[in-house]
Amino acid sequence: MTTLVELKPARPVTPHGILVEQLQTVLELAASHKVPASVMTALQQAHQLAAGLEPYINECTTSESEALTALAKRTSAEDWSQRFSDGETVRQLEQEMLSGHVEGQTLKMFVHMTKAKRILEVGMFTGYSALAMAEALPNDGYMVACEVDDYVASFAQTCFHNSPHGHKIKIEVAPALETLQKLAEKGDSFDLVFIDADKKEYVQYFQTILDSSLLAPGGIICVDNTLMQGQPYLSSEESTPNGKAITEFNRVVAADNRVEQVLLPLRDGLTIIRRTGS
Numbered sequence: 128m129t130t131l132v133e134l135k136p137a138r139p140v141t142p143h144g145i146l147v148e149q150l151q152t153v154l155e156l157a158a159s160h161k162v163p164a165s166v167m168t169a170l171q172q173a174h175q176l177a178a179g180l181e182p183y184i185n186e187c188t189t190s191e192s193e194a195l196t197a198l199a200k201r202t203s204a205e206d207w208s209q210r211f212s213d214g215e216t217v218r219q220l221e222q223e224m225l226s227g228h229v230e231g232q233t234l235k236m237f238v239h240m241t242k243a244k245r246i247l248e249v250g251m252f253t254g255y256s257a258l259a260m261a262e263a264l265p266n267d268g269y270m271v272a273c274e275v276d277d278y279v280a281s282f283a284q285t286c287f288h289n290s291p292h293g294h295k296i297k298i299e300v301a302p303a304l305e306t307l308q309k310l311a312e313k314g315d316s317f318d319l320v321f322i323d324a325d326k327k328e329y330v331q332y333f334q335t336i337l338d339s340s341l342l343a344p345g346g347i348i349c350v351d352n353t354l355m356q357g358q359p360y361l362s363s364e365e366s367t368p369n370g371k372a373i374t375e376f377n378r379v380v381a382a383d384n385r386v387e388q389v390l391l392p393l394r395d396g397l398t399i400i401r402r403t404g405s
């Protein structure tokens with residue numbers, strides 16, 4: 128008999144997801160305050176337009192592999208809050224950290240488009256984005272995935288064993304800055320780097336990568352959460368430490384004349400950076 132795993136709904140963690148939730152609240156408030164029919168209709172249309180976007184993008188995007196579905200289900204079924212309150216870890220992990228279907232497919236496309244053979248991931252969690260990118264690597268391609276937390280590292284490793292592409296991923300369990308330093312000292316280079324670890328260290332990851340051999344000529348850096356739930360463009364009084372760190376990171380990248388970049392409004396913001404002249 129199959130046991131059905133009840134998946135916990137993820138709370139909204141993107142500007143768009145938060146907007147949909149806010150519109151839902153406004154709609155409920157408007158209904159209880161008997162606003163004019165024309166206002167109600169306009170609100171309903173705005174809500175439909177916003178709420179339908181992500182499901183439609185999901186529907187039009189190639190389905191994820193069975194191994195990625197299984198990994199996402201395992202991640203969702205885990206009680207991360209329980210683990211955190213047990214004091215087994217000093218950093219808060221949560222299922223919402225997982226990038227998911229559309230972002231995974233986007234990263235996978237970037238690997239195909241760039242013909243990357245060497246990938247560096249900074250911040251792996253349970254391995255969704257790592258495995259999505261590994262699926263697009265050729266058989267002789269490889270990825271180094273940096274993760275500081277032992278528990279999620281072995282969680283991811285178990286999922287990788289269930290995929291024919293998992294063997295391409297080598298996990299480095301240590302603070303990412305130490306791993307970056309070690310790889311740079313060895314003179315390693317990567318065609319694609321995905322940054323998704325500690326937001327307060329983003330500027331250091333970026334500078335370490337650009338100041339060393341880590342970014343191969345023609346290579347690209349993809350950086351996650353660069354919209355940080357809208358905080359960089361909302362009132363700074365309500366900014367969290369992560370929001371402030373991302374605001375600073377975006378400023379540093381925009382001011383660095385060694386690179387050019389674009390911030391894509393995908394999920395919580397994905398910035399693509401390349402070194403100019405390479």
Ligand SMILES: C[S@@+](CC[C@H](N)C(=O)[O-])C[C@H]1O[C@@H](n2cnc3c(N)ncnc32)[C@H](O)[C@@H]1O
Nearest residue numbers: 224225226250251252255256275302303324325
């Ligand atoms: C947002 S999650 C990564 C999500 C993953 N890339 C995905 O798409 O599913 C961030 C991860 O970075 C890890 N992390 C945080 N600080 C780190 C550090 N200083 N060095 C290495 N990993 C770190 C966390 O333990 C967490 O697993």
